[in-house]
Amino acid sequence: xxxxxxxxxxxxxxxxxxxxxxxxxxxxxxxxxxxxxxxxxxxxxxxxxxxxxxxxxxxxxxxxxxxxxxxxxxxxxxxxxxxxxxxxxxxxxxxxxxxxxxxxxxxxxxxxxxxxxxxxxxxxxxxxxxxxxxxxxxxxxxxxxxxxxxxxxxxxxxxxxxxxxxxxxxxxxxxxxxxxxxxxxxxx
Amino acid sequence: xxxxxxxxxxxxxxxxxxxxxxxxxxxxxxxxxxxxxxxxxxxxxxxxxxxxxxxxxxxxxxxxxxxxxxxxxxxxxxxxxxxxxxxxxxxxxxxxxxxxxxxxxxxxxxxxxxxxxxxxxxxxxxxxxxxxxxxxxxxxxxxxxxxxxxxxxxxxxxxxxxxxxxxx
Numbered sequence: 001x002x003x004x005x006x007x008x009x010x011x012x013x014x015x016x017x018x019x020x021x022x023x024x025x026x027x028x029x030x031x032x033x034x035x036x037x038x039x040x041x042x043x044x045x046x047x048x049x050x051x052x053x054x055x056x057x058x059x060x061x062x063x064x065x066x067x068x069x070x071x072x073x074x075x076x077x078x079x080x081x082x083x084x085x086x087x088x089x090x091x092x093x094x095x096x097x098x099x100x101x102x103x104x105x106x107x108x109x110x111x112x113x114x115x116x117x118x119x120x121x122x123x124x125x126x127x128x129x130x131x132x133x134x135x136x137x138x139x140x141x142x143x144x145x146x147x148x149x150x151x152x153x154x155x156x157x158x159x160x161x162x163x164x165x166x167x168x169x170x171x172x173x174x175x176x177x178x179x180x181x182x183x184x185x186x187x188x
Numbered sequence: 189x190x191x192x193x194x195x196x197x198x199x200x201x202x203x204x205x206x207x208x209x210x211x212x213x214x215x216x217x218x219x220x221x222x223x224x225x226x227x228x229x230x231x232x233x234x235x236x237x238x239x240x241x242x243x244x245x246x247x248x249x250x251x252x253x254x255x256x257x258x259x260x261x262x263x264x265x266x267x268x269x270x271x272x273x274x275x276x277x278x279x280x281x282x283x284x285x286x287x288x289x290x291x292x293x294x295x296x297x298x299x300x301x302x303x304x305x306x307x308x309x310x311x312x313x314x315x316x317x318x319x320x321x322x323x324x325x326x327x328x329x330x331x332x333x334x335x336x337x338x339x340x341x342x343x344x345x346x347x348x349x350x351x352x353x354x355x356x
Contacts, residue, residue: 029311030281030313031280031313031344111352121310121313123310123311123313124308124310124313124315129352168345170280170345172278172280172315173345173347174278175317176276177317177351178276178304178306178317178318178319179306181306181308181315183308
């Protein structure tokens with residue numbers, strides 16, 4: 001199998017490059033209407049967007065088990081999300097912690113079904129079929145270059161989940177069948 | 189030998205399926221199609237099986253109590269002939285009366301049929317997921333528009349997409 005080449009610009013990007021300490025924001029839950037809006041494209045140099053990027057990372061980091069957070073989930077309908085699948089057992093290729101603006105899927109292949117959860121749908125999980133090999137384009141906050149990122153496995157799934165959020169879609173819109181949604185199990 | 193429909197509903201506890209199917213096996217019932225789930229925490233199971241009506245009723249009698257059990261003869265088996273390609277319908281939004289009826293009416297209005305459906309209420313969020321068949325003669329663009337209008341009126345989101353099957 002041909003491996004994936006990590007995008008060095010993304011892999012070496014650090015939240016510290018924002019020069020900001022983000023605030024922890026409230027995560028909105030479905031059926032909040034902002035989650036159904038198609039996000040506006042953003043100016044990655046806009047100071048407001050840099051603050052939002054820092055806030056997404058701060059909010060993601062204080063949320064147990066959270067591997068990604070999109071701007072609509074904190075009530076802002078724009079095309080920006082944070083992802084970090086570091087140390088997740090299903091991760092293969094990993095670009096660490098990063099934020100992308102205006103991300104678009106350009107190639108997606110090798111579908112697999114897996115169960116997903118979401119902080120905005122906290123009490124349900126669902127089986128979603130998604131490509132496991134993914135190429136997207138996007139822009140790091142504070143920069144202007146459109147980067148091309150290829151990844152696989154869990155990072156590919158996380159990216160597609162977040163890009164869906166930016167387009168007003170939840171995993172509930174993508175589930176694999178009539179019996180593919182489950183109450184989240186909490187063991188005591 | 190009749191084809192029977194057995195339904196079992198009641199408070200959930202470990203062992204209900206084992207109890208029911210063990211009793212059915214004792215009177216020679218052959219389990220055919222069945223489904224079981226928890227609905228708002230209630231155990232709910234439906235079985236279509238082949239067996240003798242009276243012995244089945246008698247053998248299940250001791251299990252009644254908290255469990256509501258019905259046993260009925262059903263007509264001859266009808267093989268479902270698909271009326272068109274399969275789609276997955278997803279609806280979610282704030283809970284309110286009429287979501288299921290309004291959306292499934294749109295499917296029926298183009299001759300489509302629902303072959304599988306579940307709904308979940310999770311706090312204020314109502315979620316419907318269904319597998320539907322749409323006749324090839326149906327005007328899909330009109331159906332998509334009708335679903336969007338209905339969803340807007342209900343304040344919910346709706347998606348209808350082809351069900352993908354992978355032949356391996």
